[in-house]
Each structure stands twice: as structure tokens, then as C-alpha cells.
Amino acid sequence: MILRSKFFNQPTIELAKALLGKQLVFGELRGIIVETEAYLYRDDPGCHASRGPTPRNTPMFGPAGYTYVYLIYGMYHCLNIVSGKEGEGEAVLIRALEPVQGIELMQKRRKTKKTENLCSGPGKLTQAFGITLKQNNLSLIDGPIQIYNNRIKPEIEASTRIGLSAGKELELRFYIKGNRFVSGLN
DNA sequence: CCAACGATGGTCT
DNA sequence: GACCATCGTTGGC
Numbered sequence: 540m541i542l543r544s545k546f547f548n549q550p551t552i553e554l555a556k557a558l559l560g561k562q563l564v565f566g567e568l569r570g571i572i573v574e575t576e577a578y579l580y581r582d583d584p585g586c587h588a589s590r591g592p593t594p595r596n597t598p599m600f601g602p603a604g605y606t607y608v609y610l611i612y613g614m615y616h617c618l619n620i621v622s623g624k625e626g627e628g629e630a631v632l633i634r635a636l637e638p639v640q641g642i643e644l645m646q647k648r649r650k651t652k653k654t655e656n657l658c659s660g661p662g663k664l665t666q667a668f669g670i671t672l673k674q675n676n677l678s679l680i681d682g683p684i685q686i687y688n689n690r691i692k693p694e695i696e697a698s699t700r701i702g703l704s705a706g707k708e709l710e711l712r713f714y715i716k717g718n719r720f721v722s723g724l725n
Numbered sequence: 726c727c728a729a730c731g732a733t734g735g736t737c738t
Numbered sequence: 739g740a741c742c743a744t745c746g747t748t749g750g751c
Contacts, residue, residue: 576743585743595736613734615744632743662744702743 540688543680547604551577551622551629554603556713558620560691563636565668565684568644570636570658571691574714574721576700578619580627585706588628598676599628606684608665608675615662618670620679620686634661634701634712637720660722693718 542561549557555577563570578586587596587609598607599621607619607630623629636658638645645657645667658664665671670684679686693715700712701722714721 578743587743590737593737609743610735612732612742612744614732617743619743634743660744666745700743704742706743 541680542686542688544604546686547620547622547679549622551579551631552711554620554622555631555711556695558631558633558686559695559713559715560689560693562639562687562689563633563668563684564687565670565674566641568641568668569639569687570664570668571639571689571720572633572635573637573693573718574633574635574712576632576634576713577622577711578630578632579711580623580629583706583709583711585700585703585709586628586630588630592628596628599630600626601676604679606674606677606679606682608670608672610672611662616665616671617661618665618674632661633664635659635714635720635722636664636667637718638667655719655725659720659724663722 555575558572558575561572588599602625603622605621618633619630621630638657649657649667657667696716697710698712
């Protein structure tokens with residue numbers, strides 16, 4: 540079942556947790572979301588939107604349920620789901636997936652056979668799924684990338700976010716307990 | 726094992 | 739000109 544706007548309009552931290560166990564679908568490729576991070580508009584210096592709108596972060600200030608894709612370190616892309624109220628600038632970063640379908644194509648793009656290394660990081664999963672700036676600012680309800688419901692009710696753990704210089708003390712990273720496809724394990 | 730580092734280019738000050 | 743929500747490799751132990 541595809542998830543609709545009611546799902547995306549819940550508060551950002553709740554959405555970041557609710558996304559765990561759901562399926563990300565893009566064409567023939569599918570993966571279960573196992574790790575996310577929340578980025579907030581208030582008291583969060585690590586958030587791209589924390590210093591107001593810029594050309595890059597404009598999707599964040601739009602309605603919830605849209606993609607926000609950006610280039611990081613000149614070579615990788617990160618996929619976010621815009622959340623919160625329109626105009627605030629909040630989002631959820633998708634940090635890791637458990638590959639479900641289209642694994643051969645993911646292996647080819649990632650140049651590895653090991654399933655634990657296909658989507659276990661924000662730059663890895665966009666590479667495996669072929670997500671680039673072409674997929675920026677697209678609706679997850681109407682568009683080519685969609686979120687499907689799942690019966691999974693995962694056990695969730697929280698920690699600080701990864702790779703930040705500002706806002707690193709906030710516990711806004713969420714992941715499925717014991718899942719071997721989360722980032723940073725190998 | 727794991728800490729350090731280089732690749733690489735857009736974005737913002 | 740500095741910074742970066744990363745990753746794979748290298749080189750030390």
C-alpha cells in the first residue's frame with residue numbers, strides 16, 4: 540500500500556521513526572528503510588535550512604512528502620524526505636536500506652556483491668538506486684519514488700547523527716535494532 | 726583491527 | 739576560499 544500525505548504530515552521526529560520498516564520503491568528497485576535522521580528548523584544548527592532559504596535547500600521549505608536531494612563532497616548524493624509544516628524547512632535523511640528487489644542492478648552500480656554494502660549509507664543507497672539531482676523536489680505521492688507500507692513493526696534505537704560538525708549532540712538518528720544493513724558496521 | 730586521508734565539486738560567505 | 743548530512747583505500751599496529 541502506498542503511503543499518502545497524512546503519513547508525511549506527521550511531526551518530523553515521528554516521521555523519521557515511522558519510516559523505519561517502510562519500503563522505498565523506485566522503478567524496479569525496492570528496499571526497506573532501516574536508518575533515518577531528523578533535521579529540524581528550531582535549535583538545530585546541523586540542518587541545511589537553519590540559516591534560511593538558499594537555492595539548494597528550497598525543497599525543504601515546500602510541503603511535506605517531497606524529495607530533497609543534494610550533492611555532498613562533490614561525488615555522492617543524499618536523499619531526504621521533506622517534512623514538517625510548509626515554510627519551516629525540516630526533513631528526514633534516508634541513511635540506509637535493506638535491499639529487497641533489484642539486487643543485481645544494485646550490485647552492478649555499487650561494484651560489489653555483498654548485500655550489506657549496497658545501501659548501508661546515504662551515499663551508497665543513492666548510488667545503488669541511481670538517485671541524483673534529477674530526482675530532487677519530486678512528490679513521493681505522485682512521482683517516480685514512492686514509500687510503501689509494510690507490516691513490520693520494528694524495535695527502534697536512537698543515537699546522535701553522523702558526520703556533522705554542528706548539532707552533533709542531538710539524538711536524532713534512528714535505526715532498527717540489530718539490523719545488519721545500517722551504516723557504519725563494516 | 727581502525728584511524729587517517731584523499732577524491733572531487735557545488736554551495737555559501 | 740572554506741566547508742561539506744561520504745566513501746573506499748591505505749598504512750600503521
